[in-house]
Amino acid sequence: MFDNVFFIPVFDKFILHAPLHGVTALVNEKAAQELAGGRTFAKGSPLYEINKELSVPAAAPPVREGPPEAFFLGLVTTRNCNLSCAYCGFGASAAPKSAMTLDQAVAAVDWMVENSLQAGKRELNIHFFGGEPFLAWDLVEVVVHKARWEAAKHGLVPHFETSTNGILPEKRARFVGDYFDVVVLSLDGFREYHDRNRAMTADRGSFEWVCETARIWSEMPAKLCLRTCVTADSVSHLEDIGRWYCEAFKPDTVNFDTLQTWPESMAAGLFPPDPYEFASHFVKARKAIRAYGVETVYAADYTPEPRHSFCPVGKDTIIVTPNGRLNNCYLLEKDWQVRGLDLNLGAINNNQELEINRDAVNRLRKHVTLKPSCESCFCKWSCAGGCHVNHSYPNAVLDADFCIQSRVITACSLLEELGELEMAESLAAGRPAMEALSTRINYCEQIPVC
Amino acid sequence: MLNHSRQNRNASYSCHPKVRWVVEIDGVLLIHHELEKKKKLGYPEAAVWDLATQGFAYARMVDLITRIASVGFREAENIVNGCLESLAEQGFLQKTE
Amino acid sequence: MANISITTKCNKKCRYCFASNSDNFMEGQTFEQTLDFLERSGIKEVRILGGEPTLHPGFSVFVRAALNRGFGILLFSNGYMPESALCFLEELPAEKVKILVNVVTNPESFDGLDKRLVSLFQRLNTKTIPGLNIDTPSIQLDFLLDIVLGFNTMRKVRLGLAHPKAEGGNHFLHPRYYPAVGRKIAEFSSKARPYGVGILFDCGFVPCMFPESSFSSIGPEMAELGKRCNPILDILPDGQVASCFPLASLQQEMLREDLTDTELRNVFSKKQETFRSMMLYKKCSNCTYRQHGHCTGGCLSASMQRQRFSKFTLTVPDCQGTLLSHFF
Ligand code: SF4
Ligand code: SF4
Numbered sequence: 001m002f003d004n005v006f007f008i009p010v011f012d013k014f015i016l017h018a019p020l021h022g023v024t025a026l027v028n029e030k031a032a033q034e035l036a037g038g039r040t041f042a043k044g045s046p047l048y049e050i051n052k053e054l055s056v057p058a059a060a061p062p063v064r065e066g067p068p069e070a071f072f073l074g075l076v077t078t079r080n081c082n083l084s085c086a087y088c089g090f091g092a093s094a095a096p097k098s099a100m101t102l103d104q105a106v107a108a109v110d111w112m113v114e115n116s117l118q119a120g121k122r123e124l125n126i127h128f129f130g131g132e133p134f135l136a137w138d139l140v141e142v143v144v145h146k147a148r149w150e151a152a153k154h155g156l157v158p159h160f161e162t163s164t165n166g167i168l169p170e171k172r173a174r175f176v177g178d179y180f181d182v183v184v185l186s187l188d189g190f191r192e193y194h195d196r197n198r199a200m201t202a203d204r205g206s207f208e209w210v211c212e213t214a215r216i217w218s219e220m221p222a223k224l225c226l227r228t229c230v231t232a233d234s235v236s237h238l239e240d241i242g243r244w245y246c247e248a249f250k251p252d253t254v255n256f257d258t259l260q261t262w263p264e265s266m267a268a269g270l271f272p273p274d275p276y277e278f279a280s281h282f283v284k285a286r287k288a289i290r291a292y293g294v295e296t297v298y299a300a301d302y303t304p305e306p307r308h309s310f311c312p313v314g315k316d317t318i319i320v321t322p323n324g325r326l327n328n329c330y331l332l333e334k335d336w337q338v339r340g341l342d343l344n345l346g347a348i349n350n351n352q353e354l355e356i357n358r359d360a361v362n363r364l365r366k367h368v369t370l371k372p373s374c375e376s377c378f379c380k381w382s383c384a385g386g387c388h389v390n391h392s393y394p395n396a397v398l399d400a401d402f403c404i405q406s407r408v409i410t411a412c413s414l415l416e417e418l419g420e421l422e423m424a425e426s427l428a429a430g431r432p433a434m435e436a437l438s439t440r441i442n443y444c445e446q447i448p449v450c
Numbered sequence: 451m452l453n454h455s456r457q458n459r460n461a462s463y464s465c466h467p468k469v470r471w472v473v474e475i476d477g478v479l480l481i482h483h484e485l486e487k488k489k490k491l492g493y494p495e496a497a498v499w500d501l502a503t504q505g506f507a508y509a510r511m512v513d514l515i516t517r518i519a520s521v522g523f524r525e526a527e528n529i530v531n532g533c534l535e536s537l538a539e540q541g542f543l544q545k546t547e
Numbered sequence: 548m549a550n551i552s553i554t555t556k557c558n559k560k561c562r563y564c565f566a567s568n569s570d571n572f573m574e575g576q577t578f579e580q581t582l583d584f585l586e587r588s589g590i591k592e593v594r595i596l597g598g599e600p601t602l603h604p605g606f607s608v609f610v611r612a613a614l615n616r617g618f619g620i621l622l623f624s625n626g627y628m629p630e631s632a633l634c635f636l637e638e639l640p641a642e643k644v645k646i647l648v649n650v651v652t653n654p655e656s657f658d659g660l661d662k663r664l665v666s667l668f669q670r671l672n673t674k675t676i677p678g679l680n681i682d683t684p685s686i687q688l689d690f691l692l693d694i695v696l697g698f699n700t701m702r703k704v705r706l707g708l709a710h711p712k713a714e715g716g717n718h719f720l721h722p723r724y725y726p727a728v729g730r731k732i733a734e735f736s737s738k739a740r741p742y743g744v745g746i747l748f749d750c751g752f753v754p755c756m757f758p759e760s761s762f763s764s765i766g767p768e769m770a771e772l773g774k775r776c777n778p779i780l781d782i783l784p785d786g787q788v789a790s791c792f793p794l795a796s797l798q799q800e801m802l803r804e805d806l807t808d809t810e811l812r813n814v815f816s817k818k819q820e821t822f823r824s825m826m827l828y829k830k831c832s833n834c835t836y837r838q839h840g841h842c843t844g845g846c847l848s849a850s851m852q853r854q855r856f857s858k859f860t861l862t863v864p865d866c867q868g869t870l871l872s873h874f875f
Contacts (some may be wrong), residue, residue, distance in 0.1 A: 102517045174855065463863075
């Protein structure tokens with residue numbers, strides 16, 4: 001048997017997917033059985049080449065070692081927010097109004113410059129999170145200019161990303177459009193969904209303002225990603241929402257992800273979509289959006305590069321919280337603590353120095369490679385277990401819905417890459433085929449033996 | 451370094467109506483459409499320009515420059531004043547006293 | 548090279564168009580002056596465009612006049628021309644006249660091609676070059692190859708990017724979509740090359756929009772693509788000359804009798820010197836294509852969209868020293 005070679009049933013065929021070998025092919029059942037059964041093939045036979053490639057042991061992506069090399073510097077400028085989203089699990093609208101201090105932010109930038117230079121990187125990569133990160137505006141100004149200046153001095157290319165709710169004055173929106181490289185803007189589709197999910201106050205939605213900000217950013221240099229949280233009732237409109245995004249704005253990418261259930265979301269009567277429905281509409285929406293030349297993203301979807309982690313965790317990412325803690329994840333500490341996780345890497349001390357615990361860095365580098373429940377799933381090198389806090393935490397029972405939608409979408413992406421567009425569409429159109437594909441336990445094992 | 455603190459006192463600087471700017475990777479490029487000239491601002495002047503366009507008051511601007519440039523406030527004040535004065539001399543800002 | 552816009556009148560309403568659709572027609576005398584200008588500049592080809600140039604009442608007279616003076620003709624049309632113009636063009640010798648047909652509605656496929664265009668390509672076949680102005684990343688290009696092969700047109704297709712007017716207001720292809728468009732062109736090019744069909748690129752294309760792996764399939768033109776933002780000279784119906792249509796609001800010059808195209812171009816280049824340091828993207832300033840002379844930073848008019856303006860007044864308070872020391 002080969003290692004890390006997966007057989008994904010699609011109707012009467014199989015996608016042979018070997019991400020570590022860089023091999024993906026559509027094969028019939030007989031070929032799948034012969035390949036999986038370790039048969040030898042005559043030179044010149046179509047399976048000979050595939051077999052040859054699969055026979056060479058392929059290495060998993062290396063586990064990081066040595067001194068920390070931050071994937072990026074994340075700044076949770078404040079947990080405070082100017083919206084009261086019905087599903088927010090950050091407790092943001094009730095969060096303290098305090099922001100990270102300017103001294104801490106400056107110290108973090110200085111550290112990141114040094115770290116990027118030591119790692120021989122070209123980019124100085126800084127991401128802003130919240131709450132709503134732009135509520136700490138002075139801090140954003142200081143970080144952006146400080147980082148740009150330091151980057152210029154040291155021959156680095158500054159790169160800024162942010163996730164934002166888009167509720168900021170036009171002048172600031174224009175600053176972001178000019179100085180930032182990627183802006184991820186939350187927009188939950190049509191007004192009825194958006195205003196219900198993302199209200200400013202009890203009787204005022206944020207839809208108009210967010211659309212205006214999206215229009216401003218549509219004309220500006222920063223790459224615009226429209227991120228939509230999909231719920232049980234918006235899922236059937238994804239195609240229309242996608243088309244509307246491309247007609248009304250100029251996004252670079254559209255991102256659909258499903259609602260993460262929190263006590264707040266349940267209390268608001270919001271539920272995630274059925275995973276088959278989500279996968280089906282996602283694939284259709286992706287096609288509709290592609291017709292506009294725009295990419296659609298699902299966080300756990302197939303990526304060309306195998307990975308151990310689909311998020312910042314395990315990649316030495318330093319995320320500074322408003323109280324100066326250095327974490328590997330931007331969620332609240334209590335959220336990961338209840339999962340039995342410790343994602344802290346250190347803190348900024350009173351001398352404004354970043355103290356990073358090397359043992360914690362090494363522990364988390366290793367942690368992301370250990371996902372026993374994902375061992376025989378074909379998405380293990382792309383979805384990589386999803387969110388470490390919400391999906392693949394220690395002793396987690398895998399979230400069946402998350403696995404179903406990730407598997408179906410990944411299989412459709414693989415088919416599309418193979419040029420099998422119609423098959424991808426048919427797969428996403430019918431529940432039995434999606435079920436047959438997504439509910440297997442083991443994708444390494446051989447398929448039905450004749 | 452020239453001390454600009456005194457000469458700028460109680461002066462107002464506004465953007466010349468024919469001046470436009472473009473954000474570059476390492477600074478800001480000012481274009482004067484009437485005088486048909488340009489000026490590239492590197493740092494820290496590019497930060498002064500941006501903070502001015504964002505409507506920051508002088509005192510706050512100086513405060514932020516202390517962090518951006520890692521200098522004390524006297525020096526930050528000098529940076530801001532020097533930048534304003536030089537841009538006024540070159541016609542990018544209009545100075546009124 | 549210089550383009551003569553003999554009218555701004557048009558029978559289509561393309562959202563990216565620079566011209567105001569109005570009844571501006573070039574006078575015969577002005578047209579003669581532009582021919583004089585081309586002659587003294589040593590230019591052998593008259594490039595006639597509009598609006599839709601065939602709607603000019605004197606269209607055929609102008610073309611004849613140019614032919615009689617020994618010029619070749621390159622006509623830019625949307626293909627929706629009056630029957631009289633079509634008959635007239637049919638009669639002209641193929642070695643003297645080329646018609647660049649910009650297909651203004653991007654059909655999903657060859658089958659979706661409008662009947663009037665089908666008829667035009669059938670009748671003018673070898674004189675035509677099909678083309679497309681790209682104003683959205685959602686373009687399909689394969690139909691252009693079908694047109695070339697199906698109607699036996701010249702073995703070329705012309706591609707243009709819809710650029711913004713310097714002062715804004717028209718629809719254009721946002722530079723964020725250049726790489727998406729570049730990938731489609733690269734795919735198209737690899738399909739078209741085996742049939743001997745090449746691409747004529749208009750101004751404003753840049754190397755970074757194409758995957759590097761596609762450079763060879765795009766061909767030797769690749770090396771020059773990024774350097775095509777220069778004063779083209781667009782002569783407007785009233786005889787004024789602009790560097791190009793998008794930059795018309797920046798500067799216009801009268802077609803003076805003592806000027807050649809090189810001199811006029813120098814006038815525009817000088818004026819544009821100040822603006823040239825603006826480039827399409829922030830990243831242009833440390834781009835290796837630019838450093839190696841393969842790109843000048845894209846369409847100037849598109850680059851100018853990055854310009855910002857804000858009214859601000861900053862007051863330096865009288866008591867700054869004390870105020871500050873008090874604060875900190
Ligand atoms: S100079 Fe700018 S537009 Fe030209 S190739 Fe480089 S990045 Fe692209
Ligand atoms: S500014 Fe340059 S690239 Fe743009 S339309 Fe004019 S000549 Fe072409």
